[in-house]
Amino acid sequence: MKRLFTLVMFLLIVSPAWAALKVFATVPEWGALTEAIGGSEVEVFVATGGLQDPHRIQAKPSLIARARNADLLIATGAELEVGWLPLVQRESANPSIQSGQPGYFEAARYVSLLEKPARLDRAEGDVHAAGNPHIQTDPRNFLRVGRALAERLAQLDPAHAALYAANEKRFRERLTEAITRWEKAAAPLRGVPILVQHKAFPYLENWLGLNQLGSLEAKPGMEPTSGQLEAVLSRQRQQPAKMVLRPAYQYDAPSRWLAERTKINVVILPFTIGGTNEARDIFSLFDDTVRRLLQGMEVR
Amino acid sequence: MHTFLKWALAIGAALGSLPALAADADLEALRADLAQMKAVYEQRIAALEQRLAQREAKAAAADSGQAALAPASEGSAPAAANAFNPEISLILSGMYTNTARDARQDPTGVAGRERRPQGVLPSGLVSGVEARSWNLGESELALSSMIDPLFRGNLLLSIAPDDTVGVEEAQIQTLGLGHGLTVKAGRFFSGIGYANEQHAHVWDFSDAALPYQAFFGPQLGYDGVQVKWLAPTDLFLELGAESGRARGFPATDHAASKNGFLSGSLFAHLGGDLGVSGSWRGGLSYFQAKPRNRVYDDVDSAGNQVTNAFSGKSRTLVADFVWKWAPQGNPQVNNFTLQGEWFRRREEGALAFDTTGITPAANLTGDFRSAQSGFYVQGIWQFRPAWRVGYRYDQLSSPSISNGLIESGALTAADLPILSAYRPQRQTAMVDWSPSEFSRIRFQVARDQTRPEVTDNQLWLHYIMSLGTHGAHKF
Numbered sequence: 001m002k003r004l005f006t007l008v009m010f011l012l013i014v015s016p017a018w019a020a021l022k023v024f025a026t027v028p029e030w031g032a033l034t035e036a037i038g039g040s041e042v043e044v045f046v047a048t049g050g051l052q053d054p055h056r057i058q059a060k061p062s063l064i065a066r067a068r069n070a071d072l073l074i075a076t077g078a079e080l081e082v083g084w085l086p087l088v089q090r091e092s093a094n095p096s097i098q099s100g101q102p103g104y105f106e107a108a109r110y111v112s113l114l115e116k117p118a119r120l121d122r123a124e125g126d127v128h129a130a131g132n133p134h135i136q137t138d139p140r141n142f143l144r145v146g147r148a149l150a151e152r153l154a155q156l157d158p159a160h161a162a163l164y165a166a167n168e169k170r171f172r173e174r175l176t177e178a179i180t181r182w183e184k185a186a187a188p189l190r191g192v193p194i195l196v197q198h199k200a201f202p203y204l205e206n207w208l209g210l211n212q213l214g215s216l217e218a219k220p221g222m223e224p225t226s227g228q229l230e231a232v233l234s235r236q237r238q239q240p241a242k243m244v245l246r247p248a249y250q251y252d253a254p255s256r257w258l259a260e261r262t263k264i265n266v267v268i269l270p271f272t273i274g275g276t277n278e279a280r281d282i283f284s285l286f287d288d289t290v291r292r293l294l295q296g297m298e299v300r
Numbered sequence: 301m302h303t304f305l306k307w308a309l310a311i312g313a314a315l316g317s318l319p320a321l322a323a324d325a326d327l328e329a330l331r332a333d334l335a336q337m338k339a340v341y342e343q344r345i346a347a348l349e350q351r352l353a354q355r356e357a358k359a360a361a362a363d364s365g366q367a368a369l370a371p372a373s374e375g376s377a378p379a380a381a382n383a384f385n386p387e388i389s390l391i392l393s394g395m396y397t398n399t400a401r402d403a404r405q406d407p408t409g410v411a412g413r414e415r416r417p418q419g420v421l422p423s424g425l426v427s428g429v430e431a432r433s434w435n436l437g438e439s440e441l442a443l444s445s446m447i448d449p450l451f452r453g454n455l456l457l458s459i460a461p462d463d464t465v466g467v468e469e470a471q472i473q474t475l476g477l478g479h480g481l482t483v484k485a486g487r488f489f490s491g492i493g494y495a496n497e498q499h500a501h502v503w504d505f506s507d508a509a510l511p512y513q514a515f516f517g518p519q520l521g522y523d524g525v526q527v528k529w530l531a532p533t534d535l536f537l538e539l540g541a542e543s544g545r546a547r548g549f550p551a552t553d554h555a556a557s558k559n560g561f562l563s564g565s566l567f568a569h570l571g572g573d574l575g576v577s578g579s580w581r582g583g584l585s586y587f588q589a590k591p592r593n594r595v596y597d598d599v600d601s602a603g604n605q606v607t608n609a610f611s612g613k614s615r616t617l618v619a620d621f622v623w624k625w626a627p628q629g630n631p632q633v634n635n636f637t638l639q640g641e642w643f644r645r646r647e648e649g650a651l652a653f654d655t656t657g658i659t660p661a662a663n664l665t666g667d668f669r670s671a672q673s674g675f676y677v678q679g680i681w682q683f684r685p686a687w688r689v690g691y692r693y694d695q696l697s698s699p700s701i702s703n704g705l706i707e708s709g710a711l712t713a714a715d716l717p718i719l720s721a722y723r724p725q726r727q728t729a730m731v732d733w734s735p736s737e738f739s740r741i742r743f744q745v746a747r748d749q750t751r752p753e754v755t756d757n758q759l760w761l762h763y764i765m766s767l768g769t770h771g772a773h774k775f
Contacts, residue, residue: 051629060579061572065530084773093480098476100449101449122738223686
């Protein structure tokens with residue numbers, strides 16, 4: 001009996017050394033990136049799906065339970081998860097994933113953020129003080145975040161540093177090649193006037209040179225009123241945009257309303273992995289995004 | 301002749317030297333031009349080199365990521381001392397209330413007595429007792445911040461409409477213990493049940509459910525310590541224990557002057573996901589207190605306003621369950637919450653009649669035992685973005701009481717009318733509109749049958765707004 005107890009205690013103490021690094025990713029894109037770089041040495045849990053708005057999630061019991069055992073928490077940051085992640089961190093009782101610890105990684109810190117508000121006032125709607133957090137719509141950001149993430153994984157698990165570096169190099173080469181391909185395919189999109197339902201795509205617009213004329217949401221995070229939509233409609237008649245972009249998880253009524261009244265194509269973009277059936281990983285996410293944008297160019 | 305020669309020679313020499321002079325000037329000019337050109341080119345080359353170096357550095361940064369790895373936001377972080385200011389948020393609320401009967405008056409007409417359900421040993425602190433017409437709700441000011449990497453601090457002040465300031469919560473919480481352990485100390489709301497920890501501004505209805513009002517009047521708080529342990533499993537399992545000075549009903553710890561733990565509670569919560577669309581949490585909690593001389597008012601059979609007191613042991617059991625559903629787990633357009641809690645309280649001890657001695661039967665004391673249960677169940681449905689409807693049914697059972705004062709014939713049931721058998725119940729419906737995450741306006745109607753004499757139809761128009769730090773989406 002005493003021997004069994006000793007064995008159990010030994011296993012309890014030793015087993016973490018054998019186990020893969022447990023990673024808690026708030027959104028699917030960082031989960032996929034961690035898997036690409038960590039390979040078999042990481043065990044990834046993704047907190048949200050492609051059809052969920054990562055801003056509106058609640059600190060569910062399942063998330064707290066998963067965060068309890070995580071070695072690394074990877075979040076977008078820039079206030080995207082501000083409504084629930086701090087609570088999950090606190091309730092998890094896990095000191096290694098608290099902000100400021102090596103086990104807490106914020107992707108937005110490694111890219112330059114766009115749309116930093118000049119005025120911090122909730123009268124502007126749900127603005128993010130640090131800038132727009134939807135950085136995953138520009139594939140070049142994955143290169144930057146990927147490199148930082150490889151270093152972080154190596155810091156947490158030095159035994160596999162070489163593996164992380166090699167995986168990161170392979171991923172970077174493959175993605176760089178794919179970016180050239182996407183940019184070539186998306187060349188006809190340069191300068192194309194578009195509308196967006198929510199200011200979710202500045203990084204995509206910046207990457208492909210889309211010309212964003214406006215947003216259906218007059219204030220971010222607030223559903224547009226009929227008066228605001230009428231204003232968009234009259235602007236659309238004077239200065240027509242080719243298409244209106246909407247993340248797959250967003251309420252479809254405002255963009256549908258506009259499409260019923262003008263010749264504008266509604267383009268539903270996957271936004272992240274799992275947003276559409278086609279977007280299964282980082283590469284198919286952008287394959288699908290570019291394909292849908294090009295489809296949106298066709299005359300309705 | 302001599303002079304002529306001199307002149308001729310001089311002129312000749314001068315003439316002869318002219319080309320040489322010219323050549324010198326050309327050379328100088330050429331040299332100057334060259335020097336200038338050289339300077340210009342050098343400048344240009346330097347500029348080009350500089351640009352090249354910049355490009356290279358940038359490319360290297362992008363390529364090797366060394367420069368990009370420096371956090372992009374670091375440079376823009378404010379360096380001022382006030383960057384360490386805590387997170388501040390403020391809740392503003394106010395309402396219009398319309399009731400058939402004045403909620404602050406007991407129907408028996410005794411001035412100063414508040415509405416309270418019959419058949420319940422009164423808590424004396426029934427919430428939702430607003431005057432009719434316009435009322436200011438509770439304004440809540442919250443300050444919270446990390447203290448250092450190990451502790452977090454949190455202060456919540458509530459400013460009541462009568463200009464009094466109360467400390468609702470003032471606590472420190474550990475973050476660095478590890479092993480799933482969290483310790484909280486100070487003033488906090490107990491972790492028992494589901495809704496007990498919620499602040500009034502996140503309630504789905506404008507008032508607390510009947511069992512909370514009757515059993516905890518309307519929320520159990522502590523000045524003490526709480527220890528929670530989270531199991532290292534993928535299924536959420538949390539065990540907690542609390543001890544300290546319980547604040548308010550059913551304890552009387554505010555008056556206690558002794559060492560030891562005073563009141564205490566234990567709770568266990570279990571939770572998880574049901575597919576991608578649903579998640580749930582259930583729990584079982586237990587609270588125990590030893591009230592001493594817990595007084596309440598009543599009107600005896602002769603019409604005297606008497607004060608009675610209970611001393612003994614009070615134990616409460618709470619079972620709670622909540623299930624939340626949203627299509628694909630995305631609550632933006634539609635979502636549904638089903639929530640219910642069941643309470644049972646047993647009290648054993650002695651009841652003293654007329655402790656202030658205004659009737660001949662003053663200070664009569666007898667054995668007293670009571671058992672009472674209650675429950676509420678509510679559903680909230682968001683039918684389109686920003687709009688929700690909800691319905692709640694709450695009820696208390698008629699208590700089973702064994703009262704030595706009546707059994708011995710010393711008093712009659714008419715001397716203790718508030719304890720006479722009755723089953724209080726209420727139905728509430730609401731619709732609310734939340735144009736953003738920070739504002740909510742609610743319309744609520746209730747049919748209140750908590751007292752036998754009257755069915756009170758109540759109506760609220762209630763606004764709840766939050767300013768400052770983004771609130772937490774608690775499950």
